[in-house]
Amino acid sequence: MSHEVDDMKYGISFPGDFNYGPDIDGEGDTASTLPQHKPRILLMGLRRSGKSSIQKVVFHKVSPNETLFLESTNKMVKEDVTNCSFVVFQVWDLPGHLDYFDSAFDSEHIFGGCDALIFVIDSQDDYQDALAKLHFTVSRAYKINANIKFEVFIHKVDGLSDDHKIDSQRDIHQRATDDLVDAGLENLHLSFYLTSIYDHSIFEAFSKVVQKLIPQIPTLENLLDIFISNSGIEKAFLFDVVSKIYIATDSSPVDMQSYELCCDMIDVVLDISTIYGDDADFSFPPERLKEENAFNTDSCAVIKLNNGTVMYLRQVTKYLALVCILREDSFKRQGLIDYNFWCFRKGIKEVFELRKTNKQLTNGENLENGMGEPPQV
Amino acid sequence: MNAIISLCHFCELHGPKVLFCTQPFHPEEKTVSAGDSETEGADGSIPSRRHVASSAEPMTPQTPTHNSLPNYKNDLCEGCTSVHLGFVSHDEEAAVSYMSSQRPQHRDVFAMVRQACIRSLSCEVCPGREGPIFFGDEQQGHAISYTFYIKDYQARGFQRLYSVIVVMMDKIYLLNSWPFLVSHIETVVEHLKSKASVVFENEKVKMPLRQYRLTSTSVNPKNFIQQRGGNVNKPARSLNELTDDKHVFKVLHTSFVWILKACGNRLSETLLEGPPTEDSIIDMEKQEETEEGFVKLFSKKLGIDDDLELGLDVLSNPGTNPGDNGTIDEVVEDDGSPEIIDIRHIYKLLGSRRFHVLAHHVVIGNQIILRGKGRTLIRTFQNALTWLLPKGCYRAVPYSDEYVESYRCNFLGLNPAVSIPSYVNTSEPFLLVDIYEPEDVHLESPDPFKGYIFKLSTFFDLDKVVAPSVLQKMEHAIVNDSLSIEVVDQCLICLKEEWMNKVKVMFKFTKAGGGRSEEDAKNLLKIVGATDDDKPLLSYWMRGLSDQYKKHILSASRQHVL
Structure with missing residues (x-):
């Protein structure tokens, strides 16, 4: 050490x-x-x-x-x-x-x-x-x-x-x-x-x-709210993977324990993918290389807890991950969750693109359109 | 050197602080002490050196701007105090006193040093964290700062940050002293560091603190508080303690004083008015050769065109300074014969036609032989003629009892009994000036030259040869009575320098790169504004170029050819 x-x-x-x-x-x-x-x-x-x-x-x-x-x-x-x-x-x-x-x-x-x-x-x-x-x-x-x-x-x-x-x-x-x-x-x-x-x-x-400091916070929050309500999820965090800072969460109150749980899950996923992940991308500074390589947009992890809760992690972009906590029976409809997540990711990307083209974002409105209507099964 | 050297420290409690300053004082300058309010206005100025030392103490506790922290804004901890009184060293020879104290006396100086201290420790980034950097501006002065760490077993991170800064207003001087300053500051720093690391190792053996901090229940919050509490009482140890040397500041004082003094001696500034003329470069070259204390034989370093010229031109004794007008000094004893004052004097003695002949011979490098009894007369005659030539062309034998060949000297003084060898008569272009003294010496005569006869004779008639154009201008200046003799001197220097520049061009032309046709040479002459009549002068004056220049041209042209 x-x-x-x-x-x-x-x-x-x-x-x-x-x-x-x-x-x-x-x-x-x-x-x-x-x-x-x-x-x-x-x-x-x-x-x-x-x-x-x-x-x-x-x-x-x-x-x-x-x-x-x-x-x-x-x-x-x-x-x-x-x-x-x-x-x-x-x-x-x-x-x-x-x-x-x-x-x-x-x-x-x-x-x-x-x-x-x-x-x-x-x-x-x-x-x-x-x-x-x-x-x-x-x-x-x-x-x-x-x-x-x-x-x-x-x-x-x-x-x-x-x-x-x-x-x-x-x-x-x-x-x-x-x-x-x-x-x-x-x-x-x-x-x-x-x-x-x-x-x-x-x-x-x-x-x-x-x-x-993030001007798009209401947008993101709204996005997450729609996502969890349509997928039967209890709590969702949008994490910056490396620093474990959460960028946004849904509007329900944050419970310290669930936040810690999510942080720990990121650690677990990071550790495992550092060992078994592929090492393709060397465009990062060496000191961060390890973590960057571990994650890509296909990263996904499910952890089932013995109290009937499931933790579900999906990578949104290179640096952002969505971590959700849900009941085990809600997780039976994983296909729906995945589809909703796909819509959610699309929404996030649109927010990014808007930001890139330097257009002023009118909060909320573009969002719901971008989100699309998730089908109910 | 008008600089101030200080040791600065990033104190654990107080941030960047100036620990110890050494600065020179010149006795004539009155130093105003820092802040009237601090010293009750009584010590407005510091007349004596002793006073300086004694007044150093009372102002140490004050730090002008630190209004942020309520409880310890004014006190200084052990870590950021060095000496109470300070040290003074006198340099009797140079009449400079060096004073070391915690802070500089003068308020403005202190502000400058303090600013440099903050920048050095808390702003500027030194690559590798330890080492020298330069920063500064016109207002706050320029500084070379050398940052370094001193090991301290009780400090956070086991080390403490120090820096040595040299603050000076003169940026050029400071940067020119960089190699000297950095290498010697390094020596001082290494000394401190090695001492401190010995102390560090000893303490480590005694108390394995790192292990203790890691393995013990130090993570336990209660324990954590205690550990911190233990450190709070004595957050920073003094440099004395860290190096286990009571005299560490005394040593620093002597080191700093030496650095200031040696650095000042290293570079001295001279006022240079315009670029040096070819003549002054030649003077410098001659001086270089004699600096070692050898007899001044000036043999050319590059035997390009005159291999024979080996050490024969013995110029008087080694102590002579060749700088003053390139004259041969008064070693030759005065024999009472009259002296020639200047070139105009010769002109008056000889009359314009004969002077023209003489001057013509001189400028194209024919040997001038002065034959007569009066040694002083001959010597001064020769000196006066040098006005017409660049210094490098001037080689004289003041007085000799036998003929000296023309490749050894172009001015020769001869005993009247000596006759010119016959082989010379026919082959060498020379001008013989016979000086006949009057038979009856009028001691009280107002004109000492009354009765003297100068007879010019030569086998090499120049009547039909057109004189170089520069000679006309020179004569013009000499003849013109409305010019004072100083002006004539300057005028001749200018003319000579002008033509030396042409000579340089010619030299470069002839030496650099072969295969130049006659046509090229003519064109060149036209460009530099010379005619064929000037050719003898130009080729002769090439000998007067400085070695430095010749070497430069030759090496440059060689490179060019390659």
Whole structure:
């Protein structure tokens, strides 16, 4: 086990990289106004709060234990999460030691082109300082770019009891919003998540952050709703396979356990196909080659659980997989599900093509047409 | 060297910090201390060096801009402090003092260094993570930064990031010093790293922390907190501790001072006005040959056309500087005979017709033999004639008791008793100037040359030969009394340089690539603006080209042919 994770390839010189165009001053969905604009997510927080660990665990499959041996990040680490066809976004890991509103940094550039700001608070530490820094950062960033979505990760909650978790979330929520109200920033909305790299909560929280940056989310959700209602499925997730972030799910509430179950299923399928899959495509960077090869659009897996539930995985595109949870008796009509899935995939492709031709998508309408009418058997 | 060298560190608690700076101070320059508010305005300037050292301490705790973190914004941990007072070294010879302290005294300098520090540690990416890079701009100064890791068993990732930066306003100077600076900074860095890795290995044996972190219940959250808590008290150890060397900053000070001083000595800047003339290049070549302390024999490195010319032109003694006007220096003792001041003086003594004959002989390279008693007179006569020739063409024997052949010298001073050998009379084109002194010496005469007679005789009559066109221009300048002698000098230099350029073209033409027809040669002459009458001058002046140029042309043409 090597703990020396070479992260050189993510390091990009800070002043460079200006090619994302001017700030977006439009209203509503920032990502849709500029088709080529890559949504940018900033990871901020005090030193040692776990920013780099989050990035490593979510995007590099580093084992959570190994993050203990990460050295402190001394410069901004920018990373493009590009291998996912639907969301192409950037994650910038910003060291907590630096003051980005200092004259040494181009804060206009950093926050101006940013879409979401994740502020990580170490819940095991005394979070007094973190709250002060949170307030400072958020209020300054808001002045520069009011369109930023502010997310607060109450991190490292694995060390806390359930009661304590709730308490600290309430406390942090209360204090942070009070501070903002005192400063006259009522319009600034903060979202809070309890996260830990030792379970799936970090993936879920990141999923929600990413989902906010996808303008087509309502479309996808609608698509999934139609799909599950017509196929007798209980819950369906559209996953980015590599990061295990779910891009979209149907409108029914997400149960943490079923999400974890789906993540585990992806792991199982990945592991098996890495061993037995064919290795044809070498167009990917070597470090991701393994995973890419494992999956292709024909990938499909069924796992039957002993409580009468079936998990069904189908690959949608190279990077996206649909994972469904359904009752065993619904699965008897697999042909219908497959046909519906085929329609669903067609719908997704149309969404992509629309996006490619840079046409404005009017939510919902095109969808139902693209979906077609699934036959009832 | 007007640069500042600093050691920077990415502190676990405070981010990028300047640890240790060394900078030179010149005694005349008044240094304003950083920030009036910080030092209560009492130490507005630093008059004495001792004062510099003592005032270094009080301002260390302040960091101008760090308003983000409430609790530890002002304190500095062990990891980002180096020395309390600092060190001062005086270079008595050069009158420079080198001062090392935690931070530079001057506010602007500190801002520059701090900016470079942040860029070096947190912005710029060095390929391979450790090593040298260059960055900077006109406002913030230019910097060479060398980043490196020092092993620390208790640090996150088991290592800590440091960098050595050299900040300077002069970009050209800094980049020219790159090879020197980088190699020596490397030496300093290697020294620190090797010391630290010894400490690291020792600690590892004592306490296998990595194993402990992995195998123990460290994943257990409660344990995790304790482990973290253990580190919080002492998050960053000082460089002294990491290298187990109390004097590490003292060593750094001496290293930095040496680097600054040696780098300053390495390159010195000279003001160059225009491109060097052919004459000055020849001077430089002569100087090169004598630099080693040998007797100045200037043998041409490339014996192209004159193999015989081996070390015979002994020019006085090695100590002589050949630079001043290419004259032969006052080693020849003065014998009281009158001196010729300049070329115009000769003109006046000889009259225009005879001067023309003399000058004509000179510029086409015929040997001029001055026969007479007055050594000083002959020497100064020769010197004055050099105004007419490029330096490379000028080879003189100031005074001799026997005839010296023309391939050895074109100016020869002779004892009146010596006669020219008969074989020379017939074969060699030379001009003999006999100088007869007056019989009765009037010591008090206002004109020292009264009674002197100059007799020109030659077997090689130039009357029917048209003089080179440049000679007319030269004479014109010399005759024109409204020009001061300095102007005449400059004028002659220009004319010579103009014709040297033509000579260069001719040289290239003749030496580079064979098989040129007569027709080509004529066309070329036309193009450079010369006639057939100038040919003797052009071919003679080729000898005056610098070795450097000849070598260049020959190698270039050889390549061309190949």
